[in-house]
Amino acid sequence: MVAPITLTFTNATVTLSRVGDMVTAVVSYAAAAPSGFQALPVAFQPTAGDLTFVSTGNYSAPGTITMQVSVVVGDAGIGLGGYNSPPTVAGSFTARWLADPATSDTPAGAATTLTFSDGSTVTLSRVGNVVTAAAVPGTNPNTVLVTLPLPIMFSPSGNLAAYEFKTAGTYGEPGNWFITVMETPAFGSALGVSVGAGSAGPWAPFTVQWLADASTAPPSTDDDELAEFYVHSVLVETFLGTNGYGEDTFAPAVAVGGFLDDTRHLVRSQTAEQVVSEGQFYTRPENGALFPADSRVTVDGVTSRVIRTNTNTSGNLDLPDHAVISLT
Numbered sequence: 001m002v003a004p005i006t007l008t009f010t011n012a013t014v015t016l017s018r019v020g021d022m023v024t025a026v027v028s029y030a031a032a033a034p035s036g037f038q039a040l041p042v043a044f045q046p047t048a049g050d051l052t053f054v055s056t057g058n059y060s061a062p063g064t065i066t067m068q069v070s071v072v073v074g075d076a077g078i079g080l081g082g083y084n085s086p087p088t089v090a091g092s093f094t095a096r097w098l099a100d101p102a103t104s105d106t107p108a109g110a111a112t113t114l115t116f117s118d119g120s121t122v123t124l125s126r127v128g129n130v131v132t133a134a135a136v137p138g139t140n141p142n143t144v145l146v147t148l149p150l151p152i153m154f155s156p157s158g159n160l161a162a163y164e165f166k167t168a169g170t171y172g173e174p175g176n177w178f179i180t181v182m183e184t185p186a187f188g189s190a191l192g193v194s195v196g197a198g199s200a201g202p203w204a205p206f207t208v209q210w211l212a213d214a215s216t217a218p219p220s221t222d223d224d225e226l227a228e229f230y231v232h233s234v235l236v237e238t239f240l241g242t243n244g245y246g247e248d249t250f251a252p253a254v255a256v257g258g259f260l261d262d263t264r265h266l267v268r269s270q271t272a273e274q275v276v277s278e279g280q281f282y283t284r285p286e287n288g289a290l291f292p293a294d295s296r297v298t299v300d301g302v303t304s305r306v307i308r309t310n311t312n313t314s315g316n317l318d319l320p321d322h323a324v325i326s327l328t
Contacts, residue, residue, distance in 0.1 A: 004016060004017040004018075004238070004251075004289060005041065005044075007038045007078060009034055009035065009036035009038070009080045010033075010034060010035045010036050011029060011030040011032040011033065011034045011035075012027065012028065012029035012030065012034035012036075012065075012080055013027075013028050013029075014026070014027050014067065014078055014080065015028075015240055015251065016041075016044045017238065017251055017290070018043060018044060018099060022096060022098060022099070022130045022209075022211065022254075023044050023046070023096065023097050023098070023099050024094065024095075024096050024251055024254070025044075025053075025067065025069075025078075025094065025095045025096070025097075026092060026093075026094050026240060026249070026251050027053075027055070027065065027067055027080070027092060027093050027094070027095070028090075028091075028092040028240070028243060028249060029055075029065055029080075029087060029090065029091060029092065030087075030090050030244060031086070031087055031088055031089050031090050032086050032087075033081075033082045033086035034065060034080050034081060034082055034086075035080065035081050035082070036079070036080055036081075037077055037078070037079040037080075038077055038078055039076065039077045040069065040076040040077045040078050042076070042100075042103050043099065043103050044099060045076050045099065045100045045103065046069055046097040046098065046099065046100065047097070047098050047099065047100050050068060050069070051068070051069040051095075051097055052066060052067070052068045052069075053066070053067045053068075053069070053093070053095035054066050054067075054083075054093075055091065055093040061083075061084070062084050062085045062088075063082065063084070063085055063086065063087035063088055063089075064082070064083040064084060065080070065081075065082055065083070065087065065091075065093065066080070066081055066082070066083055067079070067080050067095060068080075069095075069097065090243060090244050090245060092243075092249060094251075098130060098132070098209055111123055111124065111125040112124045112125075112151055112154070114148045114193055116138060116146065116148065116195055117146065118138035118139045118140045119138030119139055120135070120136065120137050120138035120195050121135070121136045121138070122134070122135045122136075122179060122193055122195060123135075123136075124150075124151070124154045124193075126153060126154060126212055130209055130210075130211065130212065131154050131156075131209060131210050131211070131212045132207060132208075132209050133154075133165070133179060133181075133193075133207065133208050133209070133210075134205070134207045135177075135179055135195060135205060135206055135207070135208070136205045137177055137195070137197075137201075137203035137204075137205070140197075140201075146194065147180075147182055147192035147193065147194040148192060148193055148194070149190060149191065149192055150181065150182070150190075150191035150192050150193045151191075152191060152216050153212070153216045154212060154216075155191050155212065155213050155216055156181060156210045156211065156212065156213065157210075157211045157212060157213045157235075162180055162181065162182050163180070163181040163210060164178055164179070164180045164181075165178060165179045165180075165181075165208035165210075166178040166198070167203075167204065167206045173198070173199060174199050174200060174201075174202075175199065175200075175201055175202050175203050175204060176197065176198040176199050176203075177195065177196060177197040177198060177203045178195070178196060178197075178198060179193060179194070179195055179208060180193070180194045180195075180196070181193055181210070182194070211254070213233065229259045229282070230257045230258050230259055230282075230283065230284075232257070232258060232259055232260040232281075232299075233256065233257050233258075234256055234258065234260065234281055234297050234298065234299050235253040235254070235256075235297070235298040235299075236253065236254060236256055236290050236291060236295055236296070236297050236298075237250035237251060237253045237295060237296040237297075237298075238250060238251040238290050238291070238292065238295050239292050239293065239294040239295040239296070239306070248294065250295070250296060253298070254290065256283055256287050256290060257283065258281050258282050258283030258284070258287070259281070259282040259283075260279060260280075260281050260282075260299060261279060261280045261281075261282070262278070262279045263279070263280075264276060264277065264278055265277045265280060265326070267307060267308060267326045268308065269293075269307050269308055270293045270307075270308055275307055277307055277326040277327060277328070278304065278327060278328060279299075279304065279326075279327045280324055280325065280326055280327065281297065281324075281325040281327060282322050282323070282324055282325075283322065283323050283325070284321075284322065284323065285311050285312070285313055285321045285322055285323045287323055288309050288310075288311040288323035288325075291306050291309045291323070291325045292306065292309065293306050293307065293308060293309070294306060297325070297327055304327040304328045305327070305328045306325055306326070306327060306328075307326040307327065307328055308325075308326050309323060309324070309325045309326075310323065310324045310326075311323045312324065
């Protein structure tokens, strides 16, 4: 995991974090015109050229905030600015992109290709918790109705009935086609992937990504002696600080694997006070940066706050390295 960083612009900040190859950018801005351009660290550069993210879906709306992530040979950066008029109230929005594989800190798992009856293929791969599905249409995707089994390591996080990804635009757009990822365990249905077309061809290849369930991670190939104990998964919303209105702000939730001990312990807080911790979460040491004090951690629908995180590394002693997160 790459340590989070915060870029400070005029009247705004952009906090960047990365888990696996998924970059999350949380843009927080004041009720004034944000502006500026700053270099983008290599670890957070996207896989492809210029990307633009907006705070609302309408460029012409008063107070719309735009963030442009630019990658040019020898010059990568983030530009931030307002459109039409400055915002009248403070706010925030989140953007995500896939990092350049050349800067990856996580090895890719083996790819799996699903082939449908008309020759359409969906090739699935996973880096960290990010699943990439590269779809190539066959001769007639609008006749492909079958759902092929989805290996559990590619299952999305959460328990939604289905995820649907489209190439672009509306269903009636020429050449539009889509992937549907089914995940309905509550109804006893198996995981599956289907492809289809919303209109007449031609159909161009396209790629989509989603966040995988951390508990379905492929078996570790490293020498982490505690890996076999990491059988649980939590959702963490990293605490980013307090905005101008005194409200706590958090990064979007990400799934993290580890071991949850729900016994009560007496621990010391960040201010050295003795407090009761209702549970401890053990995970890889590189995940510790996701859990600063006051972050929110959700397990089985119950949300706790982080009291303190201890990252225990042994250096040359070669003892089992891990992070311990104490929860309220």
